[in-house]
Amino acid sequence: QQPVQSPQAVILREGEDAVINCSSSKALYSVHWYRQKHGEAPVFLMILLKGGEQKGHEKISASFNEKKQQSSLYLTASQLSYSGTYFCGTGGTNTGNQFYFGTGTSLTVIP
Amino acid sequence: GAVVSQHPSWVICKSGTSVKIECRSLDFQATTMFWYRQFPKQSLMLMATSNEGSKATYEQGVEKDKFLINHASLTLSTLTVTSAHPEDSSFYICSARTGHGYTFGSGTRLTVV
Numbered sequence: 315q316q317p318v319q320s321p322q323a324v325i326l327r328e329g330e331d332a333v334i335n336c337s338s339s340k341a342l343y344s345v346h347w348y349r350q351k352h353g354e355a356p357v358f359l360m361i362l363l364k365g366g367e368q369k370g371h372e373k374i375s376a377s378f379n380e381k382k383q384q385s386s387l388y389l390t391a392s393q394l395s396y397s398g399t400y401f402c403g404t405g406g407t408n409t410g411n412q413f414y415f416g417t418g419t420s421l422t423v424i425p
Numbered sequence: 426g427a428v429v430s431q432h433p434s435w436v437i438c439k440s441g442t443s444v445k446i447e448c449r450s451l452d453f454q455a456t457t458m459f460w461y462r463q464f465p466k467q468s469l470m471l472m473a474t475s476n477e478g479s480k481a482t483y484e485q486g487v488e489k490d491k492f493l494i495n496h497a498s499l500t501l502s503t504l505t506v507t508s509a510h511p512e513d514s515s516f517y518i519c520s521a522r523t524g525h526g527y528t529f530g531s532g533t534r535l536t537v538v
Contacts, residue, residue, distance in 0.1 A: 316468070346526065346527070353516075353534070354531075354532070355518055355529050355530065355531050355532045356469070356518075356529060358526065358527075358529075361526055401468060401469070405522070405527060411457060411474075411522060412459060412471055412474055413459060413471070413520065413522070413527050414471055415461075415468050415469045415470075415471075416468065417468050418467070418468045420466075
């Protein structure tokens with residue numbers, strides 16, 4: 315049930331772009347993206363429900379492919395505050411309502 | 426928006442004792458709540474689903490006699506870690522489904538010494 319993310323970890327300099335991928339062997343009802351800072355609860359970033367959907371807010375955007383088996387999170391012109399661990403997740407009808415987090419991607423932005 | 430309040434934020438207990446963690450939905454009714462555990466540098470793993478008025482359902486590999494879940498009302502779910510041991514030290518977090526999304530509690534850091 316757990317989606318697989320890549321890369322596991324990434325280090326980039328302030329202002330650089332990053333892409334985090336999330337893959338599932340089965341079509342997903344939905345895909346959610348969260349960012350977690352050390353010792354804190356995950357913070358919701360966005361949700362995608364439809365195949366082919368793309369959405370974003372400021373410099374963070376995401377896409378959901380047509381088959382609904384892959385999603386990507388795009389971080390543009392990264393800021394120091396973007397550092398943290400990013401999780402995709404899936405929940406909804408085809409998981410019996412439970413929500414499962416992906417394997418996680420640690421992102422570190424350095425000056 | 427929907428808020429889930431989780432208490433305590435952190436707890437330190439002695440090995441062999443039991444610890445209770447509470448999650449309350451403050452402005453909505455949650456017939457279902459989900460409990461997760463997160464070890465350092467790992468993902469959040471779903472432990473169990475608590476259902477108001479009925480037994481919780483546990484994910485494979487999670488001991489139901491060790492992690493007691495009670496969901497006695499539409500706004501309160503509790504997780505009790507019984508006879509805690511140092512290997513139970515972890516970050517525990519609850520969530521409830523709200524519309525298409527999920528609202529998370531702030532988490533509880535459990536340290537068993």
